[in-house]
Amino acid sequence: MLDVASVDFAYPGGNPVLSDIAFSVRRGEVLAIVGRNGAGKSTLLRLLNGLRQPASGTVTVDGLNTADTPVHVLAHHIGTVFQAPEQQIFNAKVHDEIAFGPRQQGLTGAALEARIAEVLGRIGLADAAQLHPLDLDAAARRLVALGSVLAMKPPVLLLDEPQRGLDANAMARLEAIVAEEAEAGTCVILVCHDMDFVARRASRVLALAQGRIAADLPTLDFFTSDELTRKAGVEVPDPVELARFLGLPPVLTPSALAAKWLADHRSA
């Protein structure tokens, strides 16, 4: 679905930002890109959606080489939710904001309205369809931005710090959407600093350090390696630490930890 082959990138007149980046993401996979600030995560995201072009190497999305495909065409294959939703909201109604992407795809009439209704339901803003997006709270605005991309039904979904500014309800909804998308076969890529969120939702972690891939592993394998988490500059999620402290097999979520602990106690 998404293939990055031997990619190097540097901004004009600058030092290399990314070197020798190579990885693939399959349908239904949730890949988290992690690393310190300045590791090259956001630049990599912009290479994936075609907003930047690699100095060498290729990025292929859904069979399309990003170097040969205009960004607005790629957008039908790879949807991006950026960090600041205010940067894309311009319509006077939530309904119209959600409709923007599908309209660019040529969707009209009943099909468009059905798509909008479906997305509004998924993001939990069916009652807010006629409100101005900027009258909503920050978490709801983020969900509008997510909804406007979901409405395009892209086979690849890029989420840049999607958990930022979300309250508990919105966070639960985001997690449910990520799980549903992966279940439906969408390839989901998260750029994320929240390691608990990564532990709960990502099936694989790609860690960047100084513009290079420091690790590309299943989530559990990554978080149980002290060396790799230190190299990537990320915090180990609490359940992983706690399981280690209790001498239990490694787990990623509190519920899995509780289950292991109970099983361990019963067997004892």
Add this chain to the structure above:
Amino acid sequence: MSSRSGPQSGQTALLFLPGDSLLHRANPLTSLIFMLWMISAAAVLPTIGTTILIVAGVALSFAMGVGPRVTKRLVITMLPLLVALLVVHGFLVSRPDFIPLVGPLTYSPTGLEYAAQVVTRIGAMLTASLIFVTTTHPGDILKSLDQRGVSPGVSYLIASPLLLIEPFSERAKAIRDAQRARGLDLTSTFKARFKALPALLIPLITLALSDLDHRASILNSRAFRAQKHRTVIDAPPDDRFQVWLRRVLIVLAIAQLGIPLLWR
């Protein structure tokens, strides 16, 4: 004299280029008054004088290490204006001295002269402004004005447009990227691009307005106007020569503007 030569400093203002030239090291007030002197000269000189002023300004910009940036901005801004004024005043505005050129096309020498006068005058003023903003960091202007006892509000009013250029430009790029990533086509026909304007401008304006409120709140919460004058810890260096140079330039600027008025 002070200079900003580190790479970081250049990232805070769009047009400023770090360097160690005479103008980079000059006190910002000296550069500001030098710019005002050039502008006042441009306002009164005839076409040949303003043309010489532009050439001298561009030469000076190269000597100060900011030539390519100044020249590029000057050409990008002035070229459309030059063409528009030459066409309108040389060929379209009805004048008594119309001369046949080719076929039905006629032109007016006085119209062309007038267009050249206006263009070179604006060009000279723009050259002066560009030399100033490429060699003087807005933060240094603020410090320099504070050092001179100018009220914080007035200093901020003068320097804030320059300080805001960079974030505004970055935001415009981010908005464009966000909309392109949602399928907005900014590469096809003029009509399609025109239709795309609301998707680019509305978020930019909305965010700028919300920024104004945000900035005002931040300034108030930091007691921006609590003191009539602010103390500057690292004020840009100044010396007697520059003080006198500024006085001479101010007198010259006033004389340049005043003498033609008195003579008329």
